[in-house]
Amino acid sequence: MTQWSGSTQHPETFDTAPQVVAVSRAAGHDFSKPVCARIHLLAGLGVEGDAHSGVTVQHRSRVAADPTQPNLRQVHLIHAELLDELVGRGFKVAAGDLGENVSTRGLDLLGLPVGTRLHLGETAVVELTGLRNPCAQIEAFGQARGRAGLLAATLDHDAAGQLIRKAGVMGVVIAGGEVRAGDLIEVEWPPQPWAALEKV
Template sequence: MPGVTVVAVHRDAEHRFSKQPVEEIVLLAGLGVKGDAHLGVTVQHRSRVRRDPTQPNLRQVHLIHAELLDEVSHEVRPGDLGENVTTRGVDLLGLPTGTLLHLGAEAVVRVTGLRNPCTQIDGFSDGLLRELVTRDEAGHVVRLGGVMGVVERGGVVRAGDAIVVETPAGEPRPLEPV
């Protein structure tokens, strides 16, 4: 896939909605993004911790395709929606569950599912949630807020790094919210 790249990387040590742009992030195998509030083996998202703090953290890394930011009618920059990695040139939402994303020279993230956008998005920009959670012609909910993954192999990721997509063998399983 030509032109499949990392546009920007972000992290934030606090549980804020948007993440700060940085020169590089360090992915730690089985944990997530070093220095990010969502780092951990078990779930770190506050609403999920309240429900069951022992759940595995299937949301260690959040990825959004820059094409989404280009399409929405709101002013949204990379990192504004809380993603760790902004990509370009790969249909993240069309990937099957278990796809491996090789980011840069070393890091590998396994896609676990779809981000389930929440009402905090309207706190960032009123009405944006309606653009990120829509319905298809059959009336099924369509989530456009990116994908979540876990770190299979650690490494440094920077803007401009290539992304290599490795789909899993066997029957593809569509992404579901995690």
């Protein structure tokens, strides 16, 4: 496990309080998820009515490898700042397009350590397990929207040359509840020592 050396940015360093800006779900294994008014998180499972909800892994490639693996990817969160960046580079993307369940703003998701708990809305709590590993489906989506290079645009490198995966984070549901756009996000930091998020 990699020692955490991520962001020390606390929510108060952003211009606005961290919040949910959109929520999405899809019953089928589609790449994108349509935005909806609200989603309901189920403890230990994920998003009610979403194809990736379950105690064991639900992503098809992982099911094929070992269907008994625990589902560490129950909820997918993306920072809306990434979507802003991609739009600024000419890509046609919006909330839910990259398959996320929750789009956030005002929070450095990628810089949080493993085990961080995000309190969403009144009762829901999601514990971060790792990074989403961008795949070829992202590139196919971008090409279908008229522009190649979307996969590369969701990757970067730090000053030491280490790969940065920017396509969001994954988590498991610790406490259930309803989540909707406009809900505030409270960050609960895990006990130290902290470990950096890695692909999961």
